[in-house]
Amino acid sequence: MTSxxxxxxxxxxxxxxxxxxxxxxxxxxxxxxxxLDGNSLGRPLRVTRERLGTFVDQDWGGRLIRGWDERWMDEPTRVGDALGRIALGSAPGQTTIADSTTVLLYKLIRAAVDAQPGRRELVCDRDNFPTDRFVLQGIAAERGLRLRWIDVDPAAGVTPEQVREVVTEDTALVLLSHVAYRSGWLADLPEITAVAHQQGALVLWDLCHSVGVIPTELDNWAVDLAVGCTYKYLNGGPGSPAFGYVRAELQDRLQQPIWGWMGADDPFQMGESYQPAKGIRRFLSGTPAILAMQPMIDMMDLVEDAGLPAIRDKSVALTEYAIALAEHLLSPLGATLASPVPSARRGSHITLAHPNARAATALLWERGVIPDFRTPDGLRIGLSPLSTSFAELAHGLSALEQVLTELADR
Structure with a gap:
């Protein structure tokens, strides 16, 4: 294949x-x-510039403190409901925008553990994203729980069979990622959830690398809990707030551990003791980041316009083209695919393994080509279907071919 x-x-x-x-x-x-790093931080939308300007001039500057009474108090659940409808397959009243992924993981893990008295084990895979593992380890130490780890192939991910082997009647919670951050492995979410439920365990899914690109049906798949960020494929911007999903049937049973005024039944009563709000609002804690929610609203409109099935089709086409290019251009230079080959088991990014991945990434950044490096030798190609062209991908991998050739000649 020539240039x-x-x-x-x-x-x-x-x-x-x-x-x-x-x-x-x-x-x-x-x-x-x-x-080629849209799975770390999505590009901003042009319309967001206007939205933020209008918000500053009219909503914030014009309404000032009145904005809380008029709209902002309900913004976390209103935006959450829109996200649930457009991207999560969730009925209203089960999704809220709040905090960071790390904080929401802590809240929901603690709530799930406390709702499963007598169960002493937590299950996770060793290759899960560090925040997921670290929060789980911290809670296990707090509560005197035992962690059961699933060992996975770093170029693949967790299977239902592996979950079946470790989940028992003593399992309180299983924490897994829908799409593995390193390899792009797309887990069989419905089957794994069903396997855990057979033993009475709750399941918490991290949707950071799937929300906005993978059609998802949380309600139909009987998912208990989910969290995710909004700055990747939802293009919410650096540090945009996360989202949490709690199945309606579980909401009264779970008590989240960070009791703040915004999650209280009557925030402005300023009462002496905490009484949790009804429904999904009880999972809020402090004052929500209203300004930081605005960019994702534009992106959700775009996702709804394009349609998740079409976005998924484009994602598959991009990753398949990336794999084909890597085979022809990069495998002769020692690069190997560290991601699943079947598209049904792959999210919207691939990882290429090469001994010079770190140095290659640094050189590419200097030349305006932006992939992502993951230790020890992974060069990650993140493809955001609505903003990435095939020509852009071809240019990026051609530049990688040139860089790897240069490094080999040194």
């Missing part, structure tokens, strides 16, 4: 892309020639 062949094929794929029209809605970067 001309690569560019020609990319042009054909872009011409046939039904979602190509959405790319112009994102803010371009003159310094970036290929952005």
């Amino acid at each position: 001309t062949d690569v560019l020609s094929r990319a042009a054909e794929l872009d011409a046939a892309d039904p979602l190509a029209r959405f790319r112009e809605r994102f803010v371009p970067s003159a310094q970036v020639r290929a952005y």
